[in-house]
Amino acid sequence: MVALLRLSLTIAFFLVPTLSYADQSDRLKVLFINPGFSTGFWGSVTETMEAAAVDLEIDLTILHADRDRIKMLDLTEKALAGDEAWDFAVVVNELQQGPALARAVDEAEIDYLFLLNRLSDEQMSEMRAAGELRHYIGSVTPRNFVTGYEIARALLDAAAPQADGTIR
Numbered sequence: 001m002v003a004l005l006r007l008s009l010t011i012a013f014f015l016v017p018t019l020s021y022a023d024q025s026d027r028l029k030v031l032f033i034n035p036g037f038s039t040g041f042w043g044s045v046t047e048t049m050e051a052a053a054v055d056l057e058i059d060l061t062i063l064h065a066d067r068d069r070i071k072m073l074d075l076t077e078k079a080l081a082g083d084e085a086w087d088f089a090v091v092v093n094e095l096q097q098g099p100a101l102a103r104a105v106d107e108a109e110i111d112y113l114f115l116l117n118r119l120s121d122e123q124m125s126e127m128r129a130a131g132e133l134r135h136y137i138g139s140v141t142p143r144n145f146v147t148g149y150e151i152a153r154a155l156l157d158a159a160a161p162q163a164d165g166t167i168r
Helices: 002-013 040-055 069-081 100-106 120-130 144-157
Strands: 031-032 059-064 089-090 111-115 138-139
Touching: 031 040, 031 069, 059 069, 069 100, 089 100, 100 111, 100 120, 120 144
Parallel strands: 031 059, 031 089, 089 111, 111 138
Antiparallel strands: none
């Protein structure tokens, strides 16, 4: 699962229109609003994003919302209103805050994608009907159900059946 996550995040960065930058000040500046903490699952996401940013020579800023939906939007709005000139943003529809985050990034006229949790079909339809999502370029979303099934299948296949039919 971690390998799949790493691959997904690396692919996400390849969606960014990377150019050949002459020096550090001309590097692509990416904002990632991490909905979680700097540890656990979202900590792994942070580490993977940082590794990809180093490899791709991207200036990455990660802001952690600590599983707080109000903080997530506040961090986004403050980062977008600040002095930094962002080239690209990565957001997550965690706690169903995707539409608010998309509106904020769209208003700042910054291209963005959703990572891991995309907008629902209903959210997407409503926002498109309202003429929103002007800077939205897509999402990188794993197929969690299929991945879970494949992991469970591999575990069952690897398990040794006992004489009584149970598996250990």
